[in-house]
Amino acid sequence: MQAVPLAILEKGRGTQLSVVGTRTIHLCSDCDADTLRRYHANRPNPLMPDDIPTAGL
């Protein structure tokens, strides 16, 4: 398992999403290999969640 910071996004005005914080999640290096690869490719940025908050949230 690897501890990975996951971005907490908040929808601002318009369509812009801003990172308002991070929370630590744990990913399995086997089951979540694709997600881990995505994270390591974008380090030191936090991992972006798959479910981007939509308008109204």
Ligand SMILES: [Zn+2]
């Ligand atoms: Zn696993």
